[in-house]
Structure formats: structure tokens, C-alpha cells
Amino acid sequence: MDHRSDIHDPPESDSPNSTIEKDPSISTEISLEDSQTSQDEHAALLRAEKETAIRRACDLRDFDALVSYATSEGGLLRDDIRQLAWPILLQCDREPEGLETWNDLPPHADEDQVQLDVNRSFVYYPHCPEEELNSKKTELGCVIKQVLRHYPMLCYFQGYHDIVQVLFLVLGGQKAASAITQISLFRIRDYMLPSLSPTIKHLHLIPAIIETSDTELRHHLGGIKPFFALAATLTLYAHDIQEYGDIARLFDFLLAREPVVSIYLFAAIILSRKKELLEIPAEEPEMLHFTLSKLPCPLGLETLISDAVQLFKDHPPESLPYGAWNRIPWCSVLKTSRDPFGNQSTEEALKLFEQQTRQMRNEERKEKALAFLWAHRRTIGSVAVAVFIGAISIWMRKKGLDSPIWSYLNRFKMAFRGGGYL
Numbered sequence: 001m002d003h004r005s006d007i008h009d010p011p012e013s014d015s016p017n018s019t020i021e022k023d024p025s026i027s028t029e030i031s032l033e034d035s036q037t038s039q040d041e042h043a044a045l046l047r048a049e050k051e052t053a054i055r056r057a058c059d060l061r062d063f064d065a066l067v068s069y070a071t072s073e074g075g076l077l078r079d080d081i082r083q084l085a086w087p088i089l090l091q092c093d094r095e096p097e098g099l100e101t102w103n104d105l106p107p108h109a110d111e112d113q114v115q116l117d118v119n120r121s122f123v124y125y126p127h128c129p130e131e132e133l134n135s136k137k138t139e140l141g142c143v144i145k146q147v148l149r150h151y152p153m154l155c156y157f158q159g160y161h162d163i164v165q166v167l168f169l170v171l172g173g174q175k176a177a178s179a180i181t182q183i184s185l186f187r188i189r190d191y192m193l194p195s196l197s198p199t200i201k202h203l204h205l206i207p208a209i210i211e212t213s214d215t216e217l218r219h220h221l222g223g224i225k226p227f228f229a230l231a232a233t234l235t236l237y238a239h240d241i242q243e244y245g246d247i248a249r250l251f252d253f254l255l256a257r258e259p260v261v262s263i264y265l266f267a268a269i270i271l272s273r274k275k276e277l278l279e280i281p282a283e284e285p286e287m288l289h290f291t292l293s294k295l296p297c298p299l300g301l302e303t304l305i306s307d308a309v310q311l312f313k314d315h316p317p318e319s320l321p322y323g324a325w326n327r328i329p330w331c332s333v334l335k336t337s338r339d340p341f342g343n344q345s346t347e348e349a350l351k352l353f354e355q356q357t358r359q360m361r362n363e364e365r366k367e368k369a370l371a372f373l374w375a376h377r378r379t380i381g382s383v384a385v386a387v388f389i390g391a392i393s394i395w396m397r398k399k400g401l402d403s404p405i406w407s408y409l410n411r412f413k414m415a416f417r418g419g420g421y422l
Helices: 016-022 024-060 063-071 079-089 111-119 130-150 160-171 173-186 197-203 205-213 215-221 226-234 244-255 261-272 274-278 285-293 301-314 346-375 377-399 402-418
Strands: none
Touching: 024 063, 024 079, 063 079, 063 244, 079 160, 079 173, 079 244, 111 130, 111 160, 130 160, 130 173, 160 173, 160 244, 173 346, 197 205, 197 226, 197 346, 205 215, 205 226, 205 261, 205 301, 215 274, 226 261, 226 285, 244 261, 244 301, 261 274, 261 301, 274 285
């Protein structure tokens, strides 16, 4: 008997290959994995190309290209590339590493406070054994003292160590010293004056930027003073940002731009939180102030950087309302470092520091004098009237007018007596 008709091919469903082809979930999963792999490979290729381009820009000292790469997504990518680029952006790449010997220089007046702050440094990063962390704290303290002893006119402020520790971790001890000098003299010089009053003038740019960008939000915030931005802007956000990768990436951007852009960045942060802020009643200014003083989490750095660049482009400092930019002194670092890659010398920066110090002290004396006059306005008014009357009396006597006047007064007196009024 022919049994060939009893022999059947196995069902298609029994074939492993057929099963894969038939199961849409497995097919989709494989497709997604392939797509993700392709995307990862493409991203890696783009990063490699960007790294090569950044290194080339460093070799050529191409500032425009470095600004573009530092602003674009991902910034300068890694610390080993930042070690090449940051000194160029701060224009200390051609200087000898570090500063001259400093141990024999007189101690700076603020070194006790420096030590207290250094003891509290490296709170969020780096993650390393305690012994290594203590060693880094010692190095950090030495770098700060080194710079301050060479430039004793600079006044240390709490939060300065937050800025320095970022430069220190990226560049290392000796390389960081020159970078810290540059950032102190050409980026945050106003913050190192004997008073924080110039810093407060910086903050008043923020309401002006918000006014030009979103009048509804500005009206909602009302008369809230911009002191909520002090900690973040004073420390270039190093005090508030907890992730090392985020603050290093943000420094890519800030070091590539003029100093006032740091203020625009905070304005961009406020605008990004419009919905959250409008949900807080305007009748609760304390809650609004508290919310504004804390950076949002997650921060969304790339979007904020892009928004800050656009804000600066659309509303440059000279166009801001309320005369906010006009109130910034001409010798302020915000105005003298409009071109962060200009050929300004250390001597010029120190001269500007001295000029701004004198101007600031003159303004403070004027404010104290006005405050004194206002507080004693009644006493001063009485004395002024008495002096005025005395001066008029002397003038009248010299002119011989005192006798006729007293004669008229006596006549009035006699008239009143005759009428029974006296």
C-alpha cells in the first residue's frame, strides 16, 4: 500500500522560525532593540565627531567654535576635554600652571572663614573614601588661600568655595589656581567687593527681564524682591545643584558666555515654572519667595540653557525696563566683561576693582547721610527754621528795617488791647 498520503508536513506553527514570524510582540521587541542599538551607535558617532571638533577648536583657540560647542546639547562632554577647553575660555591656558609661592605671603583677613567653609565642602560630590575626601579638602583650602593671598584686596564670600571646588575637581589643584584667579577678576569680581550692594543691583535685572518676557507672571510676583536668587547666582549655581555632571555641564555654558548671562539663566528658570507659580496665590508672597529660592527638580538644564540664550538675544541688557541696566556701575564686571575673551589685563581688572570700591563707598556714605537726615528731619527742620529766622533778623537789622517792623507790631498790640482782646 502506498503510505505516502499518510505522511504530512509538520504544521507551520511547529516551526520555530514560523513562531517568531507569527508572534507580533516578539517581532516588535526585536525591531525596537535593533532600533535602539542603531540610535546608540548613531549617538556614539555624533559624540565622537563632536569630541574631535572640540579638540580641534582647542588646538586653534577658536573661541566662537568653543562657545557653540559649550552651549550645544551635552556641552563639552567630559572632564578630560574640559581640562583643555576651560583654561582657554578663561584665557589662562598660556600662563604658567598655578601661582608663585604663597606660603610666605601674609594671611588673608578671611582665612578663618575659608577654613570653616572648606570643612563643609564636597557635600554632594565626589563619592570617595573619607581619607581621600579630607585630602581634597586640604588641597581646596590651599588653592583658595593661594589666590586670596596673592590678591588680598578681594573679599571672600560664603559660597566662593562652591565655585572653586567645581574648578578644582575638573582641573586639579595647580591648574585650578590660574582659572580661579581669572574667574575671580573677570567673572565674579563684583561679588568680591567689600559689600554685597553691587550684587543686589545684579538681582534687580531679573524682574526687568521677566517684565519684558511675561507681564502676567511679573504682575503675579508683584513686589517680591529678587533676593531669592542670591544663593544661586552668587555661586554660579554651584551651591544649589547637587549632581556633579550637571554643574560641570552648566559651567561649560557659563564660562563660554559673558557674566550677565548667569542672571538671564535664573530668569529662564522662573519663566519655566510659570504654571507652578501661578497656582500659588499672590496673597502668599512668603510661599512664592520660598518656591523661587529653590531650583526645580529635575532641572532640565539643556532646555534652560537654550531658553536663557534666547532670552538674552530677545531682550539684551540695554533694552531692559526700569533703568535696571543703567543702575549697574560702568566699572561693574557685568559691563567691563561684555566681551569675555577681550584682552583685559589683570592690572586693569584690579584698577576697576578699586574704582568700584570707591564708588560703592561714596554711595554708602550718601545713603547713610540721607538716612540720618530723614530720621532726624523734625529736629533738623526746627533748627533750620531757627537759623533762617536768625539770618533774616540779622539782615533786617543791617538794613535798618527792624525798628519800623517792631513799631508796626506795637501798633497791632495796642489795637488788640483797645479792643479788649488782650
